[in-house]
Amino acid sequence: MMTGRSPFREDLLAGRAALVTGGGQGIGRATALALLEAGASVLIAEIDQEAGQEAAAELSAAGDVAFQPCDVTRQADVQAALEAALGRWGRLDILVNNVGIARGGPVTALTLDDFNHVLAANLTSIYLFAHHAAEALGRDGRGAMVNIASTRALMSEPHTEAYSACKGGVVALTHSLAVSLGPAVRVNCISPGWIETAQWKKSAAQRPIDHSDADRSQHPVGRVGEPMDIARMAVYLASDAAGFITGQNFIIDGGMTRKMIYV
Numbered sequence: 001m002m003t004g005r006s007p008f009r010e011d012l013l014a015g016r017a018a019l020v021t022g023g024g025q026g027i028g029r030a031t032a033l034a035l036l037e038a039g040a041s042v043l044i045a046e047i048d049q050e051a052g053q054e055a056a057a058e059l060s061a062a063g064d065v066a067f068q069p070c071d072v073t074r075q076a077d078v079q080a081a082l083e084a085a086l087g088r089w090g091r092l093d094i095l096v097n098n099v100g101i102a103r104g105g106p107v108t109a110l111t112l113d114d115f116n117h118v119l120a121a122n123l124t125s126i127y128l129f130a131h132h133a134a135e136a137l138g139r140d141g142r143g144a145m146v147n148i149a150s151t152r153a154l155m156s157e158p159h160t161e162a163y164s165a166c167k168g169g170v171v172a173l174t175h176s177l178a179v180s181l182g183p184a185v186r187v188n189c190i191s192p193g194w195i196e197t198a199q200w201k202k203s204a205a206q207r208p209i210d211h212s213d214a215d216r217s218q219h220p221v222g223r224v225g226e227p228m229d230i231a232r233m234a235v236y237l238a239s240d241a242a243g244f245i246t247g248q249n250f251i252i253d254g255g256m257t258r259k260m261i262y263v
């Protein structure tokens with residue numbers, strides 16, 4: 001696994017407890033690490049037991065971290081994950097709704113079951129966590145929720161209907177929750193562009209990074225994104241330093257959505 005030192009003070013989130021969904025791999029794993037490096041305690045709520053256990057073992061060098069098996073599409077699992085965090089730390093200050101899955105294929109072949117499953121994992125899960133966690137998050141008047149959307153909320157390739165629809169929903173659910181749960185809880189979302197997660201997978205799934213010159217140069221910043229690019233923003237948004245920011249969507253895509261393309 002790649003590591004990246006956080007640029008934040010290690011007491012930025014001291015005394016705070018955080019829950020990261022899908023924290024076993026990818027952006028979620030980097031976010032769990034960045035939160036730990038900023039001083040928070042972290043519960044990884046993850047469906048893949050191997051990934052969750054491995055992440056918790058590896059990240060324990062950075063701080064107080066625990067793994068809770070959790071399928072975010074199941075209400076009982078969501079409640080159990082929140083109870084695990086509250087049982088361990090007696091508080092929950094930060095919730096990062098990171099899980100996102102894709103099931104592609106032409107809309108004519110996309111089944112209702114597939115569409116609904118993507119919706120359940122990517123969007124309904126955020127409602128479920130908000131429903132069950134809002135009271136705990138707001139208890140000290142400085143809770144923070146960070147939802148992971150996507151630039152696909154704003155633009156598409158063909159055959160991404162379920163995923164894109166969910167991500168648009170995440171952006172809207174974010175501002176709705178921000179208005180409803182404020183001032184006790186701030187709610188923001190991050191829309192990543194292309195983030196290379198190959199080296200943040202569980203060890204059995206890691207693969208070398210293989211980017212072409214075109215992959216890099218199509219980004220105005222000259223490279224593909226890394227999980228820590230997103231994790232750092234999540235830490236900032238979770239902290240009191242972002243106390244005047246709520247209901248917003250932050251695009252982190254190396255400038256791709258600002259680039260005009262004429263063919």
Ligand SMILES: NC(=O)c1ccc[n+]([C@@H]2O[C@H](COP(=O)([O-])OP(=O)(O)OC[C@H]3O[C@@H](n4cnc5c(N)ncnc54)[C@H](O)[C@@H]3O)[C@@H](O)[C@H]2O)c1
Nearest residue numbers: 022025026027046047048071072098099100150192194195
């Ligand atoms: N990687 C990118 O390029 C990119 C771009 C835009 C948005 N995103 C978004 O960022 C988030 C993280 O993406 P990633 O690329 O790191 O994904 P990833 O596949 O590397 O990791 C996602 C993790 O979530 C877990 N997970 C999946 N379904 C789950 C469920 N039902 N319950 C609990 N855990 C579950 C997986 O086991 C995995 O460990 C997603 O919301 C994704 O849509 C990623």
